[in-house]
Amino acid sequence: MAPDSPTSPAAVVPSPAHDLIDAYQRHINYIRVSITDRCNLACSYCMPRDRVPKLHHRDILRYEEILRVLAVGARMGIKKVRVTGGEPLVRKGVIDFLGKVVAVSNVAEVALTTNAVLLKPNVERLARIGIRRINVSLDSLDRQTFKFITGSDLLPAVWEGILQAHQVGFAPIKLNMVAMKGVNDNEIEAFGRLTYSYPFHVRFIEVMPIGKRRTDAHALLLTPEIRRQLERRLGPLLPVPARAGDGPARRYRLKGAVGEIGFISAISRHFCADCNRLRLTASGQLRPCLLSDHQVDLKGPMRAGCSDDDIRAIILQTVRDKQSAHRLGRGLGPDICGQMSAIGG
Ligand code: SAM
Ligand code: SF4
16 A cells, blocks of 8 residues: 555544545645646647637736645645646746745645756756756657657757756656557657666556547557556566655566656556645636546636635635546546646646
């Protein structure tokens, strides 16, 4: 059992400052915040062929508003914040904002999810403000395939950014690879081999049916198949013991590797029983679950002058609203209407 799983003793005995326990005894201590729905790439599993209408600037939460929500949440027991998007590094002032997130009392860890297109020029400043953990989307090590998936020929910039972050001491660097049949499944072995040379955590992700996108159900590649391919070519995957804060990925290592391999299997093996998170969308909606369109508005009340106690009540209500498990089965199932870029992956 993972040390922070909902049924472990540490999880069911709340600390006095901890209000955030849901109806299924899950301890909610993590929030993901999408700070923009804009992106400098257009990945096939995240964006449709036609442009999705972007939020008007006035409809995007201001940094001060996000910081206010985080300060209230941190007093209730939120310990970890991940800043994501869209592409967070395209939003003006993001590094100063991240510095302020790091300074929010009671927040022990601030992490960033990025496509790394703008990582190299920002990496030193990120390190200086105290960010050490980044997740990078990297779906192909082949320039043509990368361009096919993302719409841009930017693999060299992305790879340089990743190497620069490694040199500066970011660890662990998690590389998220959305595996798609007939698109990049011929690179599963190459991604596995990366872990022999670099201490990166390569995580294979199943495509989720979220928003309008170009990738359809035919591309869905489930974890058991990815795992079979890896083991057939590179040998057995040795389990790495779970640690508190591991999140949904199951962790493994190849013999002799310095890095790790993980699987995020929202479809084939959902991890709802261990879910510890909320999401704040770019437009200021609080979501109890990525894979449900239920959300509660925070922006409206904040702009109408609500108190911190009102924000606290909305956070509590959203935690109470968390469903026990998402309803996606095998296949891409019923779609989630919101765009991943606005919800925050
Ligand atoms: N732009 C940043 C990036 O790509 O890392 C942050 C935002 S992106 C929405 C966050 C993560 O969501 C990425 O790792 C991406 O691979 C993942 N993602 C987006 N759409 C997805 C989908 N339909 N299924 C599974 N993962 C998805
Ligand atoms: Fe942009 Fe990230 Fe979505 Fe790709 S996955 S289009 S990089 S937000």
